[in-house]
Amino acid sequence: MDKETRHIIVTVIGRDEVGIVARIATTMAEANLNIIDINQTILGGEIFAMTLLADRAGSKLSMPEITSRLQESVAEMSLKVTVQDSEVFQYMHRV
Amino acid sequence: MKFTSEEILETVGMIAEDKLDIRTVTLGLSLLDCADPEPAACARKVREKILNRGARLSSTADAVANEYGLPIINKRISLTPLSLVVPSADPAAFVKVAQSVDAAAAELGVNFIGGYTAMIQKGETAIDRALIGAMPEVLSTTWRFCGSVVLASTRAGINMDGCHTMSRVIQETAERTAGQDGIGCAKLVLFANPVEDNPFMAGAFFGSGEEESSILVGVSGPGAVRRALENLGPDADLGRVAEAVKKAAFKITRAGELIGREVARRLGIGFGILDLSLAPTPAEGDSVGQILETMGLAMPGAPGSTAALMMLNDAVKKGGLFASSSVGGLSGAFIPVSEDASMIRAARAGAITIEKLEAMTSVCSVGLDMIAIPGATSTETLAAIIADEMAIGCANHKTTAVRIIPAPGKNVGDSVHFGGLLGEAPVMAVSKVSSATFIRRGGRIPAPLQSLNN
Numbered sequence: 001m002d003k004e005t006r007h008i009i010v011t012v013i014g015r016d017e018v019g020i021v022a023r024i025a026t027t028m029a030e031a032n033l034n035i036i037d038i039n040q041t042i043l044g045g046e047i048f049a050m051t052l053l054a055d056r057a058g059s060k061l062s063m064p065e066i067t068s069r070l071q072e073s074v075a076e077m078s079l080k081v082t083v084q085d086s087e088v089f090q091y092m093h094r095v
Numbered sequence: 096m097k098f099t100s101e102e103i104l105e106t107v108g109m110i111a112e113d114k115l116d117i118r119t120v121t122l123g124l125s126l127l128d129c130a131d132p133e134p135a136a137c138a139r140k141v142r143e144k145i146l147n148r149g150a151r152l153s154s155t156a157d158a159v160a161n162e163y164g165l166p167i168i169n170k171r172i173s174l175t176p177l178s179l180v181v182p183s184a185d186p187a188a189f190v191k192v193a194q195s196v197d198a199a200a201a202e203l204g205v206n207f208i209g210g211y212t213a214m215i216q217k218g219e220t221a222i223d224r225a226l227i228g229a230m231p232e233v234l235s236t237t238w239r240f241c242g243s244v245v246l247a248s249t250r251a252g253i254n255m256d257g258c259h260t261m262s263r264v265i266q267e268t269a270e271r272t273a274g275q276d277g278i279g280c281a282k283l284v285l286f287a288n289p290v291e292d293n294p295f296m297a298g299a300f301f302g303s304g305e306e307e308s309s310i311l312v313g314v315s316g317p318g319a320v321r322r323a324l325e326n327l328g329p330d331a332d333l334g335r336v337a338e339a340v341k342k343a344a345f346k347i348t349r350a351g352e353l354i355g356r357e358v359a360r361r362l363g364i365g366f367g368i369l370d371l372s373l374a375p376t377p378a379e380g381d382s383v384g385q386i387l388e389t390m391g392l393a394m395p396g397a398p399g400s401t402a403a404l405m406m407l408n409d410a411v412k413k414g415g416l417f418a419s420s421s422v423g424g425l426s427g428a429f430i431p432v433s434e435d436a437s438m439i440r441a442a443r444a445g446a447i448t449i450e451k452l453e454a455m456t457s458v459c460s461v462g463l464d465m466i467a468i469p470g471a472t473s474t475e476t477l478a479a480i481i482a483d484e485m486a487i488g489c490a491n492h493k494t495t496a497v498r499i500i501p502a503p504g505k506n507v508g509d510s511v512h513f514g515g516l517l518g519e520a521p522v523m524a525v526s527k528v529s530s531a532t533f534i535r536r537g538g539r540i541p542a543p544l545q546s547l548n549n
Contacts (some may be wrong), residue, residue: 007224009098009103010109011104039099049100051103051104053097060346063162072167082107082111084162085163088163089097091349094352
């Protein structure tokens with residue numbers, strides 16, 4: 001791929017527990033994924049939801065590899081990690 | 096952040112829970128340069144072209160789906176109508192080429208390939224006759240090759256002899272595939288006013304006015320539309336309902352356009368069109384019927400269904416057209432019975448009949464789709480059902496289609512089971528009042544008037 005921007009959106013949703021942000025952030029740092037922005041909230045008082053914008057230009061990992069590493073980093077927790085090119089959101093939510 | 100959490104979570108939810116997906120990335124491929132009067136040579140050229148041009152389709156689509164996190168369910172190929180490619184009046188030539196196409200599709204891992212197609216709205220050539228003559232054999236001995244026959248157009252009228260001929264073809268195909276409830280018929284679509292850039296099977300073919308090859312994308316997302324309406328609550332008036340459908344359609348279309356352009360770019364071929372059609376699957380929630388239920392109808396088929404479907408179909412198109420300048424194909428709502436859990440329930444309960452479906456097809460794409468009828472239905476009655484559907488398309492300047500299965504040995508109360516995307520359907524009742532004398536007249540119903548439309 002020869003794109004200039006390599007922004008990705010990482011979404012983590014599931015049961016709230018101590019240490020989710022730390023694990024995700026550590027794994028991303030190890031993969032050389034630069035976090036640009038981060039939002040975290042608790043939906044309905046119990047569901048943890050984190051959305052995270054990152055640059056993967058410096059990372060050698062493919063998208064499926066990024067997804068599986070992040071998912072593994074929270075393997076024993078009840079969480080679902082999704083990684084998508086940020087263009088999806090640009091297209092769907094901006095005219 | 097560039098996007099709010101709500102926006103991101105909405106998209107993630109649309110994909111994970113509402114089954115928003117790219118239903119098909121279809122490679123449209125011209126076969127005009129493969130014509131050869133020698134069947135073996137023609138079969139070889141067609142096979143080589145499909146294998147050559149389609150080689151990277153699946154892997155490229157999978158790579159894009161992975162990166163964007165949007166599932167691409169099917170990778171398919173649509174071909175130039177075979178009647179324009181095989182210059183032979185011998186049915187055996189068509190069987191040979193069709194088997195070669197089917198084998199090439201299997202080799203590429205493509206689940207359906209379209210274009211076993213003839214256009215006879217005004218009359219048949221000897222080549223068309225050969226193609227149609229071989230159709231029962233082709234549909235019963237190949238797995239992936241889908242057929243379509245154009246029987247009517249607003250400019251030509253309705254080829255009634257063609258309706259009768261195709262009625263016989265359907266019955267023979269059903270008999271030949273009786274062991275699987277007549278599944279061969281699920282791969283055959285009869286058209287009025289077809290579009291030439293449709294990415295959806297079984298009716299896809301790549302028209303003679305198209306370029307050498309292009310990427311045609313079919314996006315779906317009935318679940319996402321239903322969710323948008325559920326969020327609106329039961330008290331919202333229908334203007335607001337239409338608005339919510341438009342907004343959901345906009346987002347779905349944009350997702351499809353992004354994926355289509357990226358796949359086309361990586362394959363180094365043009366992006367053709369995006370077809371935003373609410374296409375259901377048998378999976379619970381992935382249903383157009385359930386959208387009608389969310390609008391407030393107890394079941395699809397209830398009085399009001401035609402009005403609700405008109406609004407849905409229109410709002411989908413409006414949202415889609417604003418989202419992309421490449422909208423094409425059919426773009427609307429599909430109401431196949433066997434492929435939609437809610438429609439199956441309505442048919443079982445007797446809430447929806449063939450007659451009500453026929454009315455609904457006058458306001459949506461596409462037509463009488465995936466309907467099982469008693470195997471003993473007469474050839475003339477089946478031809479008359481086809482003719483009625485052609486008339487709706489013809490008079491309303493729109494595409495209509497018939498994909499109907501006379502289930503061998505089965506009657507009302509029985510069910511047919513195809514499995515997978517094709518689903519299952521209860522056998523629906525057909526009128527017992529005879530149309531035989533009308534159908535036996537044959538000939539062509541002249542093209543309808545295009546002015547004085549009152």
